[in-house]
Amino acid sequence: MVKKIDTTKGLPDPSEVMDEILGKYPTKIAKKRKKSLVINDPEGKKEIQANVRTIPGIITQRGCTYAGCKGVILGPTRDVINLVHGPIGCSFYAWLTRRNQTRVPEGGDNFINYCFSTDIQDSNIVFGGEAKLKDAVREAFEMFHPKAIGIFSTCPVGLIGDDVHAISREMKAELGINIFGFSCEGYRGVSQSAGHHIANNGIFKHVVGNNNRDRIGKFQINLLGEYNIGGDAFELERLFDEAGITLLSTFSGNSTLKSMEYSHTADLNLVMCHRSINYIAEMMEEKYGVPWIKISFIGAEGTAKALRKTAGYFDDPELTAKVEEIIEREMKKVNAVKNTVKPKTEGKLAMMFVGGSRAHHYQDLFREIGVTTVSAGYEFAHRDDYEGRDVIPSIKIDADTRNIENLTIEKDVELYRDDLAAKKKQLLKDGYNFSDYEGMMPEMTKNSLVIDDINHWEAEKLIEYYKPDVFCAGIKEKYIVQKAGIPLKQLHSYDYGGPYAGFEGAVNFYLEMERMLGTQIWKMVDTPWKTEPEIVGSFAINE
Amino acid sequence: MLLRHTTDKIKERKALTVNPAKTCQPIGAMYAALGVHGCLPHSHGSQGCCSYHRSALTRHYKEPVMAATSSFTEGSSVFGGQSNLLQSITNIFTIYEPEIIAVHSTCLSETIGDDLGQIVGKAQDDGLIPEGKHVIQAATPSYVGSHVTGYANMLESIVKYFARKSDKLKKQINILAGWVEPSDMRELKRILKLMKIKNVLLPDTSDVLDAPMTGKYEMYPKGGTTIPEITSMGDSLFTIGLGEWATRNAAIMLDNQCKVKFDIEDLPIGLQATDRFIQTLSKAGSVSVPESINDERGRLVDVITDMHQYFYGKRVALWGDPDQLIPLVEFLVSIDMKPVYIVSGTPGKEFGKRMEKILEERVPEAKYKNGANADMLLMHQWIKDNPVDLLIGNTYGKYIARDEDIPFVRMGFPIMDRIGHSYFSTIGYMGSIRILEKILSVLMDKEDATCLEESFELVM
Incomplete structure (x- = not known):
């Protein structure tokens, strides 16, 4: 059996392994990486380096700006044709690989199962690809009659100067449907994060506010930063529905572009994944006066807290009573399962390196079944996702960040919700938190190791050091870690399981961990004859 | 319906590709390089390329797929990627210690005109490549050819770099x-x-x-x-x-x-x-x-004669790469199946010529297309117009298979939702028996599930 680190008196100081990791690097690299590895102290505020360039040659988890824009934010919306202007690969790799589930009503549009590309060729690189793009837009329109088309610029077309925005305007005028472009070339920014921001800007500019429809519910909300991986959004829709809360739009799990058009008529925005969507939350508040709160529906306790916080905002006795009724009923079910699972998982160790919020949220789920997170970090988050939004004013704006447009938002004098602004003011006085996110680090144990943009070398060393019972990351890491004898749970794709959000999601996750942490196969890796003396046979068959 | 917007109204397209039957060059270069011992593939471009290729290969193989990237930023795109690659070479040899780095380019580095040969030469001159270690390079612009082209280009580069003629002929x-x-x-x-x-x-x-x-x-x-x-x-x-x-x-x-x-x-x-x-x-x-090979061949022919009635006249649609499709279509014709629709996104005139030769006599009604706009949408539209009994291709076929209720055999790249391809070969006489077994299984499963109760057969 592998010898585990002793955690009975809290987590050990990992300085030694940190030094060992950094010792392998060339000096300059070591100096740079050192700032992204932080031994956590939840009391004393520590600064972590994040959202900076990955060092060339380092085997990173990160993807590109296009992946963040098309793959993450726009991908889950079903009634828009996402046309990728570039060589075939960009569109091919983002084709159905993110498990964004969607429920389509009878007769509704659903383009998620399709992959659209201009498949540009060398002649387009030489002579320009704009003509081909226009033809492709026309062909898509004639064949599929979509209500909207999004156009995504990729590395080579950005370099040759194809203007997806101008083409979008021209085609919009010609075809009479909403068409908009995204300059989300892969080389922009330092990770997917830049793509999130670009997508947020585009949706806000071209979609949000296009439909000022009348109220349809007493309590109208949007859910931001929930992408319906494995059906997470379905579980949350079920809860809102039962509570009598009207979910106008989700950005962007199980969503339609149409629903985003009237999302500004909500009374409140709930923000799940702070990293990928806080821009829209901020802009919607500036322009329309819709306040936002940070919540997490990962973990049963987090879900209860999020529902209570939402009800608290509306401050309606009937809603509050209904929410309490749901929580009580659901927690009973959750606790029944938790009580059978926890004795088997208590004391186990987890590590998680994923995304821009999941590495934080999933620690809650693990905590509920007694699993300690010894080391964690994000793939593409910023300092505020680690240290809390308080640090935003002190974040240095570098050249890569400056590359991403920051929209100037003006108050919409007609539609601005003064009533909500007043409500927010009052609630603030009562101690209700808005626009607030404390980040991952204050919630993590002392001496846990926080690492931004972890790479292959660091992960390998840390596995040796901590010998965790479960490692959470993505598909690229999955089989590397498992070859080392440690189960890996994918937190992008959920290993094709889920949902893990909400109460039912928590139950699913507990049971998944019971399976994963309890499987016998890891004990059968060694051959039974490994420890036996070698037999020199005299009956061997020789040909 | 999963592909609810696909109709049988075929429109001539000149610009739009929908549901491609190919992907781009660099992933092929990465796969080929993984077949060299101690080699770490390196993608000279944005991080996303490397991440996507590693992910796609990992989903297919369910195995670690290691590769590094030059992590281009906007600056490198403007000023060229030389310093990124030089830094990469140093870091990779220091940290990951491979014997060989196999660098392939991307659409990004090709568009800005990075010359990999020149950069690797500079790395050599600057002493960044340790004694006894190697850096090979292949140009794999994503906007030319397909993933197969990238494979071919890297294979060529590997041979070019290492293969040497001495004065001693080897009996191999x-x-x-x-x-x-x-x-x-x-x-x-x-x-x-x-x-x-x-x-x-x-x-x-x-x-x-x-x-x-x-x-x-x-x-x-x-x-x-x-x-x-x-x-x-x-x-x-x-x-x-x-x-x-x-x-x-x-x-x-x-x-x-x-x-x-x-x-x-x-x-x-x-x-x-x-x-x-x-x-x-x-x-x-x-x-x-040797006799053992004759025996294997005999077993394959035996299976075909035993089960011929189930193959005869069955209409098949296929998509994938020319190198696989040509012998596979020939095989299907030889067992009297009818490969009626064949598409490949990989360009090359030879494809049409070979298909014509294989199909003209026994399946004159067959439609086939490769290169630009030869995509799975077109094939699906052909199917909508006149259905088939069997689909053979990569995982993306499952959407058509479910919508149209057509038995489906997975072959090609990528296969992301089934295992077996890594362990059970589909080449040679024995591999061909496996292909037949797979075809029969899906055809017979459908027959068993849908036939009238009184026609339900114990022995097939």
Whole structure:
């Protein structure tokens, strides 16, 4: 059996392994990486380096700006044709690989199962690809009659100067449907994060506010930063529905572009994944006066807290009573399962390196079944996702960040919700938190190791050091870690399981961990004859 | 309906590709490089390329797929990626310690005009490549050809860099493998062993992308063609390239560089293509075909005669890569199936010529197309117009299979939702039996599930 680190008196100081990791690097690299590895102290505020360039040659988890824009934010919306202007690969790799589930009503549009590309060729690189793009837009329109088309610029077309925005305007005028472009070339920014921001800007500019429809519910909300991986959004829709809360739009799990058009008529925005969507939350508040709160529906306790916080905002006795009724009923079910699972998982160790919020949220789920997170970090988050939004004013704006447009938002004098602004003011006085996110680090144990943009070398060393019972990351890491004898749970794709959000999601996750942490196969890796003396046979068959 | 917007109204398209039957060059370069022992592929471009390729290969193999990236930013795109690549080379040799770095370009670095040869030369001059270590490079612009082209380009580069002619001829032949699975590489080696022919197989992804679970992670698994083996290819008697698209460039390179004559054969999929492969091997190695191979062939023919009634006249739609599709379509025709629709996103005029020859006599109604706009949407539209009994292709076919209720056999790349391809070969006579078994299973499963109760058969 592998010898585990002793955690009975809290987590050990990992300085030694940190030094060992950094010792392998060339000096300059070591100096740079050192700032992204932080031994956590939840009391004393520590600064972590994040959202900076990955060092060339380092085997990173990160993807590109296009992946963040098309793959993450726009991908889950079903009634828009996402046309990728570039060589075939960009569109091919983002084709159905993110498990964004969607429920389509009878007769509704659903383009998620399709992959659209201009498949540009060398002649387009030489002579320009704009003509081909226009033809492709026309062909898509004639064949599929979509209500909207999004156009995504990729590395080579950005370099040759194809203007997806101008083409979008021209085609919009010609075809009479909403068409908009995204300059989300892969080389922009330092990770997917830049793509999130670009997508947020585009949706806000071209979609949000296009439909000022009348109220349809007493309590109208949007859910931001929930992408319906494995059906997470379905579980949350079920809860809102039962509570009598009207979910106008989700950005962007199980969503339609149409629903985003009237999302500004909500009374409140709930923000799940702070990293990928806080821009829209901020802009919607500036322009329309819709306040936002940070919540997490990962973990049963987090879900209860999020529902209570939402009800608290509306401050309606009937809603509050209904929410309490749901929580009580659901927690009973959750606790029944938790009580059978926890004795088997208590004391186990987890590590998680994923995304821009999941590495934080999933620690809650693990905590509920007694699993300690010894080391964690994000793939593409910023300092505020680690240290809390308080640090935003002190974040240095570098050249890569400056590359991403920051929209100037003006108050919409007609539609601005003064009533909500007043409500927010009052609630603030009562101690209700808005626009607030404390980040991952204050919630993590002392001496846990926080690492931004972890790479292959660091992960390998840390596995040796901590010998965790479960490692959470993505598909690229999955089989590397498992070859080392440690189960890996994918937190992008959920290993094709889920949902893990909400109460039912928590139950699913507990049971998944019971399976994963309890499987016998890891004990059968060694051959039974490994420890036996070698037999020199005299009956061997020789040909 | 999963593909609810697909209709039978076919519109001539000149710009829009929908549901492609190909992907881009660099992933092929990455896969080929993984078949060289101790080699770390490196993607010279944005991080996203490398991440996408690693993810796609990992989903297909369910194995670690390691590769590094130059992590371009906007600055590198403006000023060129030289410093990114030089830094990468230093970091990779220091931290990950491979024997070889196999650099491939991307659409980004190609568009800005980075010259990989010049940059690697500079790395050499600046002493960034440690003694005894190697950096090879291949230009793989994503806007030319397809993933198969990238495979072919990297294969050519590997041969060009390592293969050398000494004054001593080696009694061995070279086998350049087309884009096949680790299981197929293993099967090729088994066949060659049965034939008693000494050989070098390049690339060889067996024991790399089908590595056993040992509880210990090895960044460079034991498999892969070794440097001395590749070097010795220049002294071989003959080269057999398996697949026109994937291997011709490398075969020509070996001929030009080391004067090793070559023959390009189809991948040995099905009866006739395997026959040709065995005959070529027999000639190249000056060996007669052993009884054990005759027996395997006999077993394949036996299965075909036993089950012919279930194959006869069945209409099939296929998509994938030319090197696989050509022998596979030929095989289906030979067992009296009707491959009526065939698409491949990979361009090349040879495809149409070969298809015409294979199909004109026995399946004159067949429609086939490759290159621009030859995508799965077009094939699906043909199916909507006149249905088929069977689909053969990569995982993306499952959406058509469900919508149209058509039995589906997964072959090609990527297969992301089933296992088996890494372990059970579909080449040679034995692999062909596996193809038949898979076809029969899905056809018969449907028959069992849908036939009238009174027609339900115990024996089939």
